[in-house]
Amino acid sequence: MASAGGPSGVVGISVRPDSSAACLFQKVGARSNSLPGAAPVQVRRCHNKARNGQAIRCAMATGKEQGAVTTASSDQHKGGLRGKLNKVVLAYSGGLDTSVIVPWLRENYGCEVVCFTADVGQGAIELEGLEKKAKASGACQLVVKDLREEFVSEYIYPCLRAGAVYERKYLLGTSMARPVIAKAMVDVAKEVGADAVAHGCTGKGNDQVRFELTFYALNPELKVVAPWREWDITGREDAIEYAKKHNVPVPVSKKSIYSRDRNLWHLSHEGDILEDPANEPKEDMYMMSVAPENAPSEPEYLEIGIIAGVPVSINGRDLSPASLLAELNEIGGKHGIGRIDMVENRLVGMKSRGVYETPGGTIMAAAVRELEALTLDRETMQWKDMVALKYAELVYAGRWFDPLRQSFDAFMENITATTTGSVTLKLYKGSVNVASRKSPYSLYREDISSFENGEIYNQADAEGFIRLYGLPTRVRAMLEKGI
DSSP states (O other): OOOOOOOTTOOOOOOOOSSSSOEEOOOTTOOSOOOTTOOOOOOOOOOOOOGGGOOOOOEEOOTHHHHHHHHHHHHHHHOOSSOOOSEEEEEOOSSHHHHHHHHHHHHHHOOEEEEEEEESSOOGGGGTTHHHHHHHHTOSEEEEEEOHHHHIIIIIHHHHHHTOOBTTTBOOHHHHHHHHHHHHHHHHHHHHTOSEEEOOOOTTSSHHHHHHHHHHHHOTTSEEEOGGGTSSOOSHHHHHHHHHHTTOOOOOSOOOSSEEEEOSSOEEEESGGGGSTTSOOOGGGOSSOOOGGGSOSSOEEEEEEEETTEEEEETTEEOOHHHHHHHHHHHHHHTTOOEEEEEEEOTTSOEEEEEEEOHHHHHHHHHHHHHHHHHOOHHHHHHHHHHHHHHHHHHHTTOTTOHHHHHHHHHHHHHTTTOOEEEEEEEETTEEEEEEEEOTTOOOOHHHHSSSOOSSOOTTHHHHHHHHHTHHHHHHHHHHHTO
């Protein structure tokens, strides 16, 4: 399932309705209902306690909308085909699957459906017309939250600082996005008084685990509904037929031959010809980066400022986490950086093939790794690399809120406290190479590393060191030769 998202710059808004009328959410600053073709509505504003200072507003509908909600309210009282739920918060993208899930939840659980959309940087195209689609599908509310800064600072940066990479290549783009979305869903469920949450992940993928482990960790009392594991819909044609039967407008957007997931960190591609690992990806598949051979013929140098293991600036300009990553995506994509083609082991046991574009993330990871070469000693670096492997596995498996990952995070934060300085990188036709490293905490000493003799390191001392260090090797050889 594509990640649920929300329009750029839209503040999250939600309320607990104080009547049975449908709640139609407006963007902050809107003067009236913005739904195309909607009947005029009278607006009564109601205020609940806002989280993180976000505005909360509610428009109460009358007329035709009022009649539509009366039906939903009736469904709520009598229950559904599979049981009874009061209100469900659904991770909503506006595509065919999630549009169909809305009436399916109402039919099978007799509940109100609150659609939730998170903006994690998937782009404006995926976020257009969501309010209209949600209402047309039968939802009583659409809640939108901009999670971009939180996503980068609280999820991406800890993984970056840890050096977490899954199976040698994957920079965990989707794995990091799911817990931030699921956490927001738990918050929204509390705000609107929902007793359940739902997602549109299939029963074959990793995302179902990532969503549900977050739900369990943050609110184990919430019921979880996963329609793909329950319903009889088996494919796109079944979903279209169900939509027509329940008067749900079928999304008219062009169906991609690839399954894609996009956020501020990466863009993934799966399906179609990629299902055969022998097939080379087609160039027209890529969306965030140019082919390296078509990148500029002149290299570009970037100075990345880093404090305590996380980037803070580009060429001396301080930027917010999300702004910094967005800018590096543009620069890296222009130079064809960050393309990865891999076969990975899914958590559920099967192998899958995916192609990932992570231009900005690839640049960030290279910069942090190169600075660590100055600031970490050998033993610390080796332990960090070992812990990073397990850290990546936990994130990939959806165990973001596990005490073990949180403990690993405390370890990473402590040992990278001195990973501060700057790294200058050379970007050229798909490659990222280090040109310069500087840190006030550098463990590199020119007076020690120089080939010239110095006061701290006497080359003659190496003889005794080698004799002692090589003693086990000599003893073994003496035994073999009968000495």
